[in-house]
Amino acid sequence: MRTSEADLERMSLSRLLAVAGHLVAMHWQRLMGGYGLTPHGLAVLASLERGSALTQRELARRCGVAPSTLNHTVDHLERSGWIERRRDVADRRLVRLALTETGRRQLRQAQDAAGREMEPMLDHLPPADERIVRDFLLATVERFQSEDDALAGPAGAGTERL
Structure with a gap:
């Protein structure tokens, strides 16, 4: 069921x-x-593209999820041949993930598709307003992440970053 324009107009900003x-x-x-990806899968590939090989814990922090949440995603990406697990040369106990x-190539295709299909959906935003939005x-995002960090306390600080 679609929400009427009048209902949307009456919604609080946070609900909207x-x-x-x-x-x-x-x-x-x-x-x-x-493209065989989930939003988390896309975030994993993009995070690995930006940096060196990461542990699953480091990757989860960058993607804004708990490490256990990424288990299924990492397994799928590895089975697909899009990432690989490597033992850390300095500390053999650590396993690092690499693109x-x-x-x-898969990441590039998905990003190209997003540029073609998602960005045009925002063409109703006047260019002059883009910086404001x-x-x-x-x-x-920063305010909600800070609130999450404060609620998590020192042990959980920084674990829910996007």
């Missing part, structure tokens, strides 16, 4: 942001599914 976020997330999920060349969203 949640509704918009949910709708955008559903579109991302459908689009990434066509493969195939994973790099971006600043608002960045500040909102």
Whole structure:
């Protein structure tokens, strides 16, 4: 059931942001599914592209999820040949995850598709307003992450970063 425009107009800003976020997330999920990825899978590939090989704990922190949440995603990405597990040369107890060349190509295809299919969905935003919306969203993400960090306490600080 669609929400009427009048209902949307009456919603609080926080609820409207949640509704918009949910709708955008559903579109991302459908689009990434066509590439054998979930939004978490895309985040893993993108995180590994930006840095050196990471442990699953480091990767989870960058993706904003608990390490156990990534188990299924990491297994799927490894079976697909998009990432690989490597023993750390300095500390053999650590296993690091790294992007493969195939994973790099898969990431590029998914990012290209996002550029073609997701970015045009925002064409209703006047270019002059983009900086305002971006600043608002960045500040909102930071505020909610800070709140999560404060609730988690020192042991959990920083574990829910995007």
